[in-house]
Amino acid sequence: MGKVFEVKSKDEFSHARTGVLETAHGEIETPVFMPVGTRGSVKGLTPEQITETDSQIILANTYHMMLRPGADIVEELGGLHKLMAWDKPILTDSGGYQVFSLSTLNKITDSGVEFASHIDGKKYILGPESSIEIQNKLGADIIMAFDECTPFPCPEERLKTAVNRSIRWAEQSLKSHKRDDQLLFGIVQGGIDLALRSGCAEGLVSMGFPGYAIGGLSVGEGHKNMIETVNHTATLLPEDKPRYLMGVGMPPDIIAAVKAGVDMFDCVLPTRNGRNAFAFTQSGAVRLRNSIHTKDSSPIENNCDCYACRNFSRAAIRHFFNVGEMLGPTLVSIHNIRFFQRLIASIKERIKDGSFSSWADKQVEKYQKCGLCRDF
């Protein structure tokens, strides 16, 4: 087996880099933004429409897929790629985040978590062995070690216990992993405690994962804390392995994290905000339910090449939201995903031509000023 990840170009003035990650369903050029298909569908879009946004890889949630339709059924149907009609790369998370945030927890032990489904209260146990077994059945190209996710803020002792448990679970995840066509990533936890992050990174790196995630951020700690933690943690991870910042995020978060050396991102905001008529643009948020758009014949964003902007006026999209037509959420979700992919394309281009670092600082400042990051 050849090299899984190769750094292709490095920014001279920061840790930013471009690279290529090889998976069972094709190559991914990094930095990469992954739209989220929570329950096997990126909300409001067909796979054809996702492809048109230039997305290379999508994410599905192990927690949701294990509850409905269930991992055995997905496996029987030929795996996630078949179910989702998506033959490019897929990543599944471990289920940990949802178990800790959505379900009713009954018991956390060293072997896993007993929880009650948020849908029907049915009891499940999820731990490193079962999460990996389920992810092996789902068949994504990249899968994640099972980890304990802590809220923000989190008492020091609890954070420490969780980090130590996550390190043990990472090792058990690695041992349980059965398919060599799936890349298993370890997840560095530790909140915004840099010493804990160091310890966790050290522990995981010694296990030799093909990629590493930074988890437990974008949970309320704010841009400054997040980027401080990412700056610290990214440098602890091997240069020649992909780095994935989970659940992030807003454009300035992504730009600053790329600068810190992060390669992969996922976030529900493009689709969640799209369903709420909130569009991302380079000059800030556009709220399409606003009556100022009633007669606005301009597209969501000038010079955007997405299907929505090429064909529909803000007035038309406002009308679709106003009367409750699905077309509204679909169009704004398409635009928002394309917005993120255009942002990533700019980032890649500027890393390659050497203009990334100074541009990045200005972009972060611009997006923070324009109000795109407020209200969250």
Next chain:
Amino acid sequence: MGKVFEVKSKDEFSHARTGVLETAHGEIETPVFMPVGTRGSVKGLTPEQITETDSQIILANTYHMMLRPGADIVEELGGLHKLMAWDKPILTDSGGYQVFSLSTLNKITDSGVEFASHIDGKKYILGPESSIEIQNKLGADIIMAFDECTPFPCPEERLKTAVNRSIRWAEQSLKSHKRDDQLLFGIVQGGIDLALRSGCAEGLVSMGFPGYAIGGLSVGEGHKNMIETVNHTATLLPEDKPRYLMGVGMPPDIIAAVKAGVDMFDCVLPTRNGRNAFAFTQSGAVRLRNSIHTKDSSPIENNCDCYACRNFSRAAIRHFFNVGEMLGPTLVSIHNIRFFQRLIASIKERIKDGSFSSWADKQVEKYQKCGLCRDF
């Protein structure tokens, strides 16, 4: 201006024919099925997806568009084609059907109907002049005369009054019509009273419309009554003008009406049923919420070339409905519209090759037996 409608081939054993109808946004090959975009959107589909089903023309409802966003706004935005991002032909109805079925009626007079909007109770008046003025503003390629729609069953006197009023309104509609890039069709009313149908048809034909609709059917009279009325009425209409059976319908209704000489159809069933997980197939209805599809890896319909059938299993679609993902309604709506367009394609092909008439009788019988027409 050349001929608007040309009959291209005739069936030897029935009144069925193929033709070409010329509009400001291109030619329509008939028989034709028009998906319904009630409020400016064919529910769940983008215009790109509608085009992929091979639909040539779509319908929008004047009543809904006049309430939201309003005819003046649609006009200011460049008309319906622009708003809907659809540069092929569009047909608008007169608003009559919805005024009589959805709104609270206050007063019917010879000059029109005073009604309260079903959305906010606001008062409106709609009559032949205002309906045509609104349709001129909306800018569809084919527009409809304003008519009085009666329920089924309907007392004889009321039916008679309504028919006479519809004839007068047709004439006023014709006089009010200002745009020669829009074809104004007259609508024959009369319930299932064949004598009233004859009188109405005679009155309208003498006015010289470029096309004629048969209205007031598919309101509960049943297949037999409907087809008897269509058989009677179609022959009263000029051979060289297009005939449009409004709001119809189920596959056997369409096939039998083509046999009677009808050229145009519209119906909400493909999308309405699609949203309810009800799929049309040649072997009957498939209800995709049914648990028998939980592990069903086959497509909705074998040999169907639609996007849903080429990519998704019944099990996947059932899952999307089960977890409430928009992708479910979208996929089944795409399939259902494509099903109707494939049916129309078969009809056209068989009219051209002379095998239509005997095939049609078998098809009507088959669809009636297979249960596709029950439950409505």
